[in-house]
Amino acid sequence: MAKTLFQKVWEAHTVRQLPNGQTQLFIGTHLIHEVTSPQAFGMLRDLGLKVKFPQRTFATVDHIVPTNELKEPYSDPIAQEMIEALRKNTKDYGIKFFDTTTGQQGIVHMVGPEQGITQPGTTIACGDSHTATHGAFGAIAFGIGTTQVRDVLATQTLALSPLKVRRIEVNGKLKPGVYAKDVILHIIRELGVNGGIGFAYEYAGTTFDNFSLEERMTVCNMSIEGGARCGYVNPDQKTFDYIKGKPFAPKAADWDAAVARWKSFASDAGCKYDDVKVYQAENIRPTVTWGITPGQAIFIDEKMPALETLNAADRQTAEDAYKHMKLSPSTPIKGTKVDVAFLGSCTNGRISDLREVAKYLKGRKVSASVKAIVVPGSQLTAIQAVHEGLDKIFTDAGFEWRGAGCSMCLAMNPDKLVGDQLCASSSNRNFKGRQGSQTGRTILMSPLMVAAAAITGEVTDAREVFKV
Amino acid sequence: MSLAKITQVKALALAVPGDDIDTDRIIPARFLRCVTFDGLGEHAFRDERTGPDGKERAHPMNSAQAARIAAAKQGVMVVGFNFGCGSSREHAPQSIWRFGFTALVGGSFAEIFFGNSTALGVPCLTLSKDDLAELSDFVQKNPDVEVTVDVENLKVSAGAKTWKADIAASARNSLINGKWDPIADLLEGASDVAKTAGGLAYVAGK
Numbered sequence: 157m158a159k160t161l162f163q164k165v166w167e168a169h170t171v172r173q174l175p176n177g178q179t180q181l182f183i184g185t186h187l188i189h190e191v192t193s194p195q196a197f198g199m200l201r202d203l204g205l206k207v208k209f210p211q212r213t214f215a216t217v218d219h220i221v222p223t224n225e226l227k228e229p230y231s232d233p234i235a236q237e238m239i240e241a242l243r244k245n246t247k248d249y250g251i252k253f254f255d256t257t258t259g260q261q262g263i264v265h266m267v268g269p270e271q272g273i274t275q276p277g278t279t280i281a282c283g284d285s286h287t288a289t290h291g292a293f294g295a296i297a298f299g300i301g302t303t304q305v306r307d308v309l310a311t312q313t314l315a316l317s318p319l320k321v322r323r324i325e326v327n328g329k330l331k332p333g334v335y336a337k338d339v340i341l342h343i344i345r346e347l348g349v350n351g352g353i354g355f356a357y358e359y360a361g362t363t364f365d366n367f368s369l370e371e372r373m374t375v376c377n378m379s380i381e382g383g384a385r386c387g388y389v390n391p392d393q394k395t396f397d398y399i400k401g402k403p404f405a406p407k408a409a410d411w412d413a414a415v416a417r418w419k420s421f422a423s424d425a426g427c428k429y430d431d432v433k434v435y436q437a438e439n440i441r442p443t444v445t446w447g448i449t450p451g452q453a454i455f456i457d458e459k460m461p462a463l464e465t466l467n468a469a470d471r472q473t474a475e476d477a478y479k480h481m482k483l484s485p486s487t488p489i490k491g492t493k494v495d496v497a498f499l500g501s502c503t504n505g506r507i508s509d510l511r512e513v514a515k516y517l518k519g520r521k522v523s524a525s526v527k528a529i530v531v532p533g534s535q536l537t538a539i540q541a542v543h544e545g546l547d548k549i550f551t552d553a554g555f556e557w558r559g560a561g562c563s564m565c566l567a568m569n570p571d572k573l574v575g576d577q578l579c580a581s582s583s584n585r586n587f588k589g590r591q592g593s594q595t596g597r598t599i600l601m602s603p604l605m606v607a608a609a610a611i612t613g614e615v616t617d618a619r620e621v622f623k624v
Numbered sequence: 625m626s627l628a629k630i631t632q633v634k635a636l637a638l639a640v641p642g643d644d645i646d647t648d649r650i651i652p653a654r655f656l657r658c659v660t661f662d663g664l665g666e667h668a669f670r671d672e673r674t675g676p677d678g679k680e681r682a683h684p685m686n687s688a689q690a691a692r693i694a695a696a697k698q699g700v701m702v703v704g705f706n707f708g709c710g711s712s713r714e715h716a717p718q719s720i721w722r723f724g725f726t727a728l729v730g731g732s733f734a735e736i737f738f739g740n741s742t743a744l745g746v747p748c749l750t751l752s753k754d755d756l757a758e759l760s761d762f763v764q765k766n767p768d769v770e771v772t773v774d775v776e777n778l779k780v781s782a783g784a785k786t787w788k789a790d791i792a793a794s795a796r797n798s799l800i801n802g803k804w805d806p807i808a809d810l811l812e813g814a815s816d817v818a819k820t821a822g823g824l825a826y827v828a829g830k
Binding site (some may be wrong): 317 | 784
C-alpha cells in the first residue's frame with residue numbers, strides 16, 4: 157500500500173501500543189536547550205532515573221544568551237544560572253553540548269542541520285515549538301513540553317497519537333522579491349492559525365522542489381503558527397547534498413546505504429492524504445502581518461480588513477489587534493512608521509537570508525529613526541557571514557551586528573522592544589508582548605522587507621525600495 | 625507511582641473569553657527565566673492583568689472569583705477556541721494549574737498545550753461553539769454555582785444545564801485510570817524500546 161512519509165517514519169519508530177490507545181514512539185534525535193530542560197532533569201533526579209540514550213540527545217544554549225555581551229558572568233544572573241544548569245546537566249549525564257565557546261552554538265533549530273544531526277526518516281523532538289523546522293529534511297519533528305522532555309531523557313520515547321496528513325502543494329515560480337517567508341505567511345493566512353490542529357503538513361509541488369533546504373526550513377519552521385505540530389518536505393538530492401560531509405552525517409562507508417534508506421521514506425506516488433490544498437506561486441506577493449496572530453496577514457499592497465467583512469469570532473480578535481497595533485481597518489499598512497528592524501531567528505537567521513539582504517543593502521543607510529539589528533542564528537552562520545564580508549555590509553548600512561541566539565524573537569535576553577515601539581521582524585510570532593514589551597508591536601515579514609523597512613523607516617514594498 | 629483517577633472535577637468556574645489566546649499571553653517569556661516551575665502561578669496572564677503602568681487591569685483573572693479559585697486550589701477555566709497556541713512552554717499550563725485551576729473547558733486547544741495539561745492531570749474538554757457560549761454566559765452570571773467537568777461521561781454541567789463534551793479518547797483513558805503521567809507505561813516498554821532502537825541504523829550509529 158502506498159504510504160506517506162509520515163506513516164513510514166511513524167511505523168519505523170513505533171515501539172508498541174500503550175494501554176490508553178496511544179503509540180509509544182521512539183525518538184531518534186532529542187534536542188535540548190536551557191529554557192525547557194532544567195525542570196526535566198530535576199524530575200529525572202526526583203524519580204531516580206538515568207538518561208537512557210545520552211548519545212541521542214544534543215544540547216545548545218540559545219534563548220537567554222545575550223547577543224552583545226559575550227563574556228560571562230552575564231549581567232543577568234538568572235541567565236547565568238540557566239546556562240550553568242545546562243552545563244552541569246549535560247556533563248552529569250554525558251550529553252553533547254554545543255556551548256558558547258565551541259564556535260558551534262546557535263539556535264537549536266540551526267545547530268541540528270548544521271551538524272548533520274538532522275536527517276531524513278528520523279523522529280526529532282525538542283522542548284520548543286519550532287522543532288518542525290527539521291521537517292525540511294524529511295524528518296518527523298515536533299515540539300514537546302518539559303514533562304515530555306523528561307520522558308525522552310528517561311526512555312527515548314513519547315506517548316503520542318498519530319496525526320492526519322495534509323498535503324500543501326505550491327506550484328510555479330515565485331516572482332522576484334517574494335520569498336519562502338511570504339509562502340508560509342500566505343498559507344497560514346489561507347488556512348488559519350488553527351487550521352492545522354491534528355495535522356502534519358506535507359509541503360510539496362514544484363515551488364518546494366526548487367527551494368533550497370534553507371528555504372524549506374523557513375516554511376517548515378512556521379507550521380506551528382498554522383496550528384500543525386509538524387511539517388515536512390520529502391527528501392531529495394538537495395537534502396542529501398546538504399547533509400553530506402557534515403560532522404554527524406553518515407561517513408563514507410555508510411553513506412550510500414543511508415541515502416538509499418532516506419529515499420525509501422519519501423511519500424509514495426498515489427498515497428492517500430487526509431486533505432490536499434493547492435496554491436500557485438505566482439499569486440503570492442510580499443506578505444506582512446497587521447495583527448496579533450500570524451494569520452492576520454495581507455499582501456503589502458492591500459488594505460487592512462474592514463471589521464464588517466469578518467465573522468463574529470474573527471472580528472473580536474481583529475478589534476483587539478487593531479487596538480494593540482494602533483492601526484485602523486480599511487487603511488493601507490504601507491507607510492506605517494517603524495522603530496525597530498530585527499533580522500534573525502530560527503525562521504530567517506540563516507546564511508542565505510543574510511546573503512540575500514546584503515546583496516541589496518550595499519550603499520544604503522538605515523533610517524535615523526530606526527534601530528536595526530541583525531542576529532545570525534548560529535555561530536557558524538556568523539563566522540561564514542564574516543568570512544564573506546557580509547557583517548561589514550550590514551554595519552556600513554547602520555545595522556548592529558550581534559552574536560548568535562534567539563534574541564528579539566522572544567526577548568528572553570536583553571534584546572527587547574521598549575514601550576509601544578513597532579518592529580519590522582523576520583521572526584515568527586506577532587503575539588502581544590512577544591518581543592519583550594507589553595505594548596510593543598510586531599509586524600512579521602521576509603528579511604528583505606525588514607531591510608526595506610529599516611532603510612525607509614516605514615513598512616514598505618522591498619521590490620520598490622530595492623528595484624527588485 | 626500511584627496517581628489520582630481524575631473522573632470529574634467539580635469546582636467554581638471562571639470565564640476567560642477570547643480565541644487564539646497564545647502562551648506568551650498566558651505566561652510572558654520573561655517568567656521562563658527560571659530553572660523550576662515554582663512560583664509561576666502568581667504570574668499567569670501577568671501582562672493581561674497588569675498594565676504597563678503597573679496598575680491592575682479589568683481582567684477575569686483579577687476578579688474576586690479568581691481569588692476564590694486560587695484560595696480553594698481548584699477551579700474550572702472556561703476559555704475560547706485555539707487556547708494555548710504558540711510555544712511549547714509547559715510553563716503555560718503549569719502557571720494556570722499552580723494558580724489553582726484543575727480543569728479547562730473550551731472550544732479547541734492547541735495540541736502541545738493540550739498534551740502538557742493532560743500530563744499534569746488537568747483535563748481540557750471541548751464543547752460545541754453554541755454550548756460553550758452558553759456555559760461561558762452561565763458562569764459569568766452565576767459565579768457561586770459549581771461546574772462539573774465529567775471526564776468519564778463526557779459532559780459538563782452547571783445548575784440545571786448539561787452540555788455534551790469531548791476529549792481525545794487516549795487522554796480520557798489516561799485521566800480516568802490514573803495514568804495521566806505516562807512515565808510508568810513508557811518505562812515498562814524498555815525491552816521493546818531496545819528492539820526498535822536496534823532496527824534503526826542512525827540510532828545504532830550508522
